[in-house]
Amino acid sequence: MTAVTLENDQTTPVAASESGFTAELGRRYAHLFEDFYQHPFLSGLRDGTLAPEKVQHYVGQDHQYLSAYVRCYGLGLTLAPDREWMRYFHERTGFLLDDESEAHLALCARLGVTYEDAQVERLAPSAKAYVDHMMEAGRDTLGTLLAALLPCPWTYIWAADRYAHAEPIQDDHPFAGWWRFYADDSCLQMLEEMRAKLDAVAAQAGPEERARMELAFELSVRHEIRFWQMAWSLETW
């Protein structure tokens, strides 16, 4: 009898066949990934009903957030044990600075506003709390920092992959450009690489550091949900 391998059906962040530290985390916190996916902000991006002011609030906040995320890669450079790790943070920084704003530009085009129009000066409280959490992780070990940084790509890329499989994104979808950016194969590959790197670091870490890594990861997933809520509620100070 032939063994049947259960492939990931995209409704959970981890395939049944996967093992390793990040697979364990993905399984343990799958309920938070589900909360992320079902948040009304993301539902509105799926069905195209999201109010323009919420989208614009998100773009302004997310631009600031991604700038802080790039700075966290700078912290990664200082924690890098060798040049291979330095190259990793260097290359990923290029993507964050040069490519990810495409996702924002797609939203601005839909809103009929320029990217400049969408800019804001201050991070909203929930966005700032997320940034502070990642920065704090950067004062710990490389493993803790990476664990805090992983939910950023994982939640979005998984959600976009799930949505794209459930419902192929049509050209006339109001937010097609945003969804396609994160559903692209290059994003999936980048996510796989980051997970593999964190798995390798976790395999060398002791139990105390692994516990701190897990907490950093869990809190970042929770911050991702709060970031939706921040944009949904137009949160300001």
Ligand SMILES: Cc1ncc(CN)c(N)n1
């Ligand atoms: C808050 C947040 N989290 C994740 C992503 C996707 N890199 C993002 N652009 N913004």
